[in-house]
Amino acid sequence: MLFVELLMLPVLAILFEINLLNIEFALILMIATFGLAVVGTLLSAISVNTKAREVMLPILFFPMIIPIIICAVASTELVLGGSGLGDIRGWLQMLLIFDIVFFVLAGLCFDFILEE
Amino acid sequence: MTLIKKLCMPICSAIGNFWLLLAGVLLVADLWVIFLWAPRDTALGDIQRILYLHVPAAWVSFFAFFIVFCMCTWYFIKRSDKADRIAHASAEVGILFTTIFLLSGIIWAKPVWGVWWTWDPRLTTTLIMWLIYSAYLMVRAYAGSDKRAERWSAVIGILGFFNIPIVYASTIWWRTIHPQQMVGPASDPSNALPDPMRITLYFSVLVFTVLFFVLLNIRYNILSAERKIAIIVDQSNHERV
Numbered sequence: 473m474l475f476v477e478l479l480m481l482p483v484l485a486i487l488f489e490i491n492l493l494n495i496e497f498a499l500i501l502m503i504a505t506f507g508l509a510v511v512g513t514l515l516s517a518i519s520v521n522t523k524a525r526e527v528m529l530p531i532l533f534f535p536m537i538i539p540i541i542i543c544a545v546a547s548t549e550l551v552l553g554g555s556g557l558g559d560i561r562g563w564l565q566m567l568l569i570f571d572i573v574f575f576v577l578a579g580l581c582f583d584f585i586l587e588e
Numbered sequence: 589m590t591l592i593k594k595l596c597m598p599i600c601s602a603i604g605n606f607w608l609l610l611a612g613v614l615l616v617a618d619l620w621v622i623f624l625w626a627p628r629d630t631a632l633g634d635i636q637r638i639l640y641l642h643v644p645a646a647w648v649s650f651f652a653f654f655i656v657f658c659m660c661t662w663y664f665i666k667r668s669d670k671a672d673r674i675a676h677a678s679a680e681v682g683i684l685f686t687t688i689f690l691l692s693g694i695i696w697a698k699p700v701w702g703v704w705w706t707w708d709p710r711l712t713t714t715l716i717m718w719l720i721y722s723a724y725l726m727v728r729a730y731a732g733s734d735k736r737a738e739r740w741s742a743v744i745g746i747l748g749f750f751n752i753p754i755v756y757a758s759t760i761w762w763r764t765i766h767p768q769q770m771v772g773p774a775s776d777p778s779n780a781l782p783d784p785m786r787i788t789l790y791f792s793v794l795v796f797t798v799l800f801f802v803l804l805n806i807r808y809n810i811l812s813a814e815r816k817i818a819i820i821v822d823q824s825n826h827e828r829v
Contacts, residue, residue: 511747518740522730532727535720536747538713539754573750581743584664 474505496551496560503564504544507571511537514578517585543567611795611802618795626788638696640788644796645689652682652800653721653752660745663738672738673815675745676728677807679721681800686718701765710766713755720748734818 485492512533519528547563622640629636659675662668693711694704705711724744731737759766781789 524730531723535716538716584739585743
């Protein structure tokens with residue numbers, strides 16, 4: 473996922489003429505990608521075994537990642553508007569909190585999902 | 589025949605019980621309080637009375653999903669079938685009240701904002717909450733086996749609950765056209781409701797909470813009865829083989 477993002481970023485930077493090479497943006501990218509990966513792994517473990525697997529993953533995944541998407545979009549918006557690390561601290565903290573919560577829960581739940 | 593009677597007993601006793609009657613009486617009283625006793629709002633007029641259905645429905649849906657969260661956690665720890673059935677029943681009733689919450693908001697928005705729906709943070713986050721718990725019920729339906737349905741839906745019930753604080757705080761965090769909270773911990777004292785309106789609102793919240801427990805109880809009894817029927821059918825199939 474991070475790899476695809478790294479491929480996309482230069483294209484994005486050129487097309488929109490924005491500077492993405494800063495520490496704030498890298499932080500947002502890392503933290504948000506981590507959260508998305510954690511939730512995605514957990515929910516795909518559920519959805520691959522259901523009857524309607526193609527439908528189940530998006531239905532489960534998109535509502536669940538909304539907190540991460542909201543925080544990432546809001547902080548990216550601030551960074552692109554020229555804000556520094558201090559301005560986006562609140563959003564980054566919330567992003568981190570959701571990451572930690574989802575990571576801990578996913579770690580606890582994973583065996584629980586796979587056992588038969 | 590005796591079998592049917594035995595299975596129907598929990599449902600009949602739930603429907604015929606005191607709490608259902610109480611909920612009925614309270615609902616009628618609530619209608620009287622909302623439409624006749626509460627004063628007419630000077631700015632918005634009679635449309636403001638939707639508040640007395642909208643806010644209690646919101647509170648009950650948050651509460652229902654909180655119960656789903658607690659029961660899912662309990663199931664996670666103890667593997668209790670009972671906790672799973674309560675969570676299932678609570679999610680269904682919660683979705684019902686979220687639907688009332690959304691629909692009453694839509695009806696209110698048309699005359700006040702001029703549109704039925706707008707992608708305001710509060711409205712969007714509430715719709716997402718509705719979607720999460722619809723997904724919760726879908727996982728149950730599509731899981732294949734009962735045991736899987738229980739385990740997977742428990743995971744969704746626990747994860748999904750973390751979106752609810754966002755719904756509640758959405759009017760505080762973002763610029764929104766939705767009115768701010770007028771009661772509760774996040775409210776602004778200068779924006780407080782006048783006393784008669786506040787009493788009406790609290791009474792309505794109480795009535796909706798009673799109604800919630802009555803519906804939860806009925807739904808729980810039906811799910812338990814379904815489970816018993818499934819076990820009996822299973823056994824008779826085995827005997828035939």
